[in-house]
Every structure is written in C-alpha cells, then in structure tokens.
Amino acid sequence: MTTKDVGRTAKRGPYAKSEERRQTILDAAHAVFAARGYRGGSLQEVADRAGMSQTSLLHYFPSKRDLLMSVLERRDEITSGAFPDDMEEGLADSVIRTALHNEDIPGVIELYTVLCAESVTDEHPGRDYFTERYGRLRASYGRRFAELAAEGRLRPGVDPDQAATSLVALWDGLQTQWLLAPDQVDVAKGLRGYLNLVILPGTDPTG
Amino acid sequence: MTTKDVGRTAKRGPYAKSEERRQTILDAAHAVFAARGYRGGSLQEVADRAGMSQTSLLHYFPSKRDLLMSVLERRDEITSGAFPDDMEEGLADSVIRTALHNEDIPGVIELYTVLCAESVTDEHPGRDYFTERYGRLRASYGRRFAELAAEGRLRPGVDPDQAATSLVALWDGLQTQWLLAPDQVDVAKGLRGYLNLVILPGTDPTG
Numbered sequence: 001m002t003t004k005d006v007g008r009t010a011k012r013g014p015y016a017k018s019e020e021r022r023q024t025i026l027d028a029a030h031a032v033f034a035a036r037g038y039r040g041g042s043l044q045e046v047a048d049r050a051g052m053s054q055t056s057l058l059h060y061f062p063s064k065r066d067l068l069m070s071v072l073e074r075r076d077e078i079t080s081g082a083f084p085d086d087m088e089e090g091l092a093d094s095v096i097r098t099a100l101h102n103e104d105i106p107g108v109i110e111l112y113t114v115l116c117a118e119s120v121t122d123e124h125p126g127r128d129y130f131t132e133r134y135g136r137l138r139a140s141y142g143r144r145f146a147e148l149a150a151e152g153r154l155r156p157g158v159d160p161d162q163a164a165t166s167l168v169a170l171w172d173g174l175q176t177q178w179l180l181a182p183d184q185v186d187v188a189k190g191l192r193g194y195l196n197l198v199i200l201p202g203t204d205p206t207g
Numbered sequence: 208m209t210t211k212d213v214g215r216t217a218k219r220g221p222y223a224k225s226e227e228r229r230q231t232i233l234d235a236a237h238a239v240f241a242a243r244g245y246r247g248g249s250l251q252e253v254a255d256r257a258g259m260s261q262t263s264l265l266h267y268f269p270s271k272r273d274l275l276m277s278v279l280e281r282r283d284e285i286t287s288g289a290f291p292d293d294m295e296e297g298l299a300d301s302v303i304r305t306a307l308h309n310e311d312i313p314g315v316i317e318l319y320t321v322l323c324a325e326s327v328t329d330e331h332p333g334r335d336y337f338t339e340r341y342g343r344l345r346a347s348y349g350r351r352f353a354e355l356a357a358e359g360r361l362r363p364g365v366d367p368d369q370a371a372t373s374l375v376a377l378w379d380g381l382q383t384q385w386l387l388a389p390d391q392v393d394v395a396k397g398l399r400g401y402l403n404l405v406i407l408p409g410t411d412p413t414g
Contacts, residue, residue, distance in 0.1 A: 036246065036328055037247075037328055040244070113327060117323065118321060118324065120383070121241075121242055122243060130387055131387045131388060138384075158400070162396065162397060163400075166381070166401060168384070169384055169397065170373060173375065173377055173379035174372070176327070180326070180334070180341060190373050197365070198404065
C-alpha cells in the first residue's frame with residue numbers, strides 16, 4: 001500500500017482493499033477475454049490492464065482457469081440482477097427487459113458470445129459451465145412455457161420444451177449478428193417477434 | 208516427391224500433387240481451428256497434423272490469415288453443395304435438408320460456431336467474412352420470405368426481413384446448444400418448429 005492510498009482505504013481495512021483489487025482484476029479479465037477470447041487472452045495482458053504484476057495477480061487467482069470461472073460467475077451476478085424471475089411479470093416482458101439491460105453493459109454480450117462458442121473446443125475449462133447453464137435455462141423457460149400452456153396461452157402445436165430451447169437459441173444467435181452489425185439487427189425486436197408468435201394474448205381476468 | 212509416390216502421382220502430374228497437398232493442409236487446418244479456434248490453433252499444429260514442416264506449409268499458404276480465409280471458403284463449398292437455392296424446393300424443406308447435411312460432416316459445425324464467435328473479437332481476420340455472410344443470408348432468406356408473403360403464405364404480422372434474421376439466429380443458437388448437448392437438442396426439429404409457425408400451409412394449385 002502506498003502513502004497515497006492510505007486516506008482512501010484506511011477506514012475500510014485490508015479486506016475492502018483486497019476485495020477492490022479482486023474486482024479490478026475481474027474487470028480487466030472481463031475486458032481481455034471479451035476482446036481476445038480465453039485462449040487468445042494472456043494473464044500478462046490482464047495483469048497489465050489491472051496495473052499489477054502477474055505474481056500479484058496470481059495471489060488473487062491461482063490460475064487462468066480460476067480467473068475464467070470467477071469472470072463467468074460475476075457475469076451471472078451482473079445480468080441476473082435484471083432477471084429476478086419475478087412471477088408477477090410476464091415471460092415476454094422479462095425476456096425483453098433482460099435483453100435491453102444486457103445491451104447496456106459494455107462487453108457483457110461480447111464476453112458471453114466469445115467464451116460460449118470457444119467452450120465447445122477441446123478441453124476448454126468453460127465447457128461444463130455453459131453446458132449446465134443451457135440445461136438450466138432450457139428447464140427454467142420450459143416451466144414458464146408449460147405454465148402458459150396450462151393457462152391456454154401457448155399457441156396450439158407448440159411444445160413448451162422446444163419453445164424454451166428455441167428462445168435461448170434465438171437470443172444467442174441474434175446477439176452474434178448484433179455484435180457484427182448493430183445497425184442492422186435488433187435483439188429485443190427479434191425476441192418480441194418470436195414470443196408474439198408462440199404466446200397468445202391473455203384475457204383480462206378482471207374483465 | 209519420394210520414389211514411393213511416383214506410381215501414384217505420375218499420371219496426374221505436378222499440379223494434381225500440389226492440389227493434393229493443399230487439400231491435406233486445409234483438412235488439417237479445419238480440424239485444428241475447429242478444435243482450438245483460430246487464435247488457439249498454431250501453424251505448427253496444422254503442419255504437424257498435415258505431416259509436413261511449417262516452411263512447406265507456408266509455401267502453400269503464406270500466412271495463418273490466408274489459411275483461415277481458405278478454410279472458410281472451402282467450408283462454404285462443402286455446405287453450399289447441399290443448398291443449390293433450388294426454387295422448386297420449398298424454403299422449409301431446403302433449410303431442414305441443409306441442417307441435416309451439415310450435421311453429417313464432421314467438424315463443420317464446430318468450425319463455424321467457434322470461428323464465427325471468435326470473429327467478433329478485436330482485429331480478427333474473419334470478422335468481415337462473417338459480417339458479409341450474415342448480410343447475404345439475411346437478404347437471401349428475406350427474399351424467400353417476401354415471396355411467401357406475396358403468395359399469402361407468411362403468417363399475418365410476420366415481417367419477412369425479421370423472419371430471415373431470426374431463422375439464421377435460431378439456426379446458429381441451436382447448433383451451439385447441440386454441440387454441447389447433442390442428446391438434448393435437435394437442430395432440425397427446432398428449425399421445423401419455427402418454420403411451421405411462420406409459414407402457412409400451401410394450397411394445392413392443382414386441387
């Protein structure tokens with residue numbers, strides 16, 4: 001700790017300082033992995049960006065793999081803040097709100113898109129994370145679509161589980177096209193279009 | 208050329224031999240990039256797999272970037288063989304046939320998924336290729352959906368260009384989930400489900 005830091009960190013103590021450095025490293029790793037992928041991004045690049053030595057960095061995250069897993073976990077925390085699985089809010093509204101929210105967090109869609117596709121490559125440490133994540137998303141959206149079906153609000157012929165898989169797939173694919181051509185592709189509009197196709201308008205229960 | 212090769216290549220001459228080596232390198236590069244991505248895969252790995260020195264490899268492809276572009280071009284040749292843009296065949300049938308065809312070519316979906324997402328990263332040589340490819344696909348499917356709309360066969364409220372963007376996005380996203388969980392995700396079924404939603408059954412013109 002330099003003299004310059006004392007005034008700022010003294011009252012928060014060593015734990016706060018340590019946590020602050022962890023966050024600085026995670027920010028740097030997020031930016032490096034989003035820009036170059038996991039394999040293409042080096043620990044040295046992350047350390048440089050965080051303004052510390054690689055040795056200091058390894059004190060917080062013992063390996064590049066640990067760093068990746070922490071970056072992915074933190075990404076979930078950032079984005080899940082927008083998706084509290086609020087049963088009062090309709091599925092379509094909650095999907096659109098999350099999509100718009102994610103577009104506003106710099107680098108979060110790049111990071112996800114790049115690491116997810118990279119995770120299908122040989123022996124990638126993110127593979128289990130993404131496989132489990134997709135399984136969880138399919139199950140969770142599948143339940144929401146099944147509830148809509150029970151209310152008579154899923155278009156006849158649409159299978160709830162298939163709709164869940166397709167919604168997640170469409171979302172991913174739209175994000176990739178949006179990253180390459182943001183002026184030509186509108187993620188929220190594409191998701192809204194699909195949800196309008198499969199979900200029938202609700203009847204007002206008070207009407 | 209070794210003595211062993213003479214009998215096999217003599218009648219085809221030096222051009223055929225050179226073309227054969229090019230194809231061997233492209234096969235090797237396809238496998239390496241699909242397994243490790245463009246940034247993660249090295250020229251040395253490609254050379255090892257092709258059974259030649261890196262110097263020999265660079266005689267055929269002067270840079271890693273040239274090799275990537277040739278691998279992507281060849282991928283288009285392999286897959287476009289299944290998609291002759293045959294106007295006699297319905298859009299839905301041709302999409303499903305192509306999806307099933309691609310699943311049967313080892314590594315072709317891995318390669319595409321990995322390189323496409325990697326191309327959104329900084330200064331990636333594949334970026335223009337994928338940006339143009341998506342623009343072309345959106346325009347081409349957009350025309351097919353507009354034709355269906357003109358025949359009264361697009362569901363009312365569905366925009367042809369939006370349907371084109373969504374079809375391509377859905378396809379990409381389903382492939383990613385399929386790569387991670389092939390037992391749980393069926394790409395062709397997902398595409399069929401979407402196409403059944405947006406395309407209305409045709410009336411038999413002879414009926």
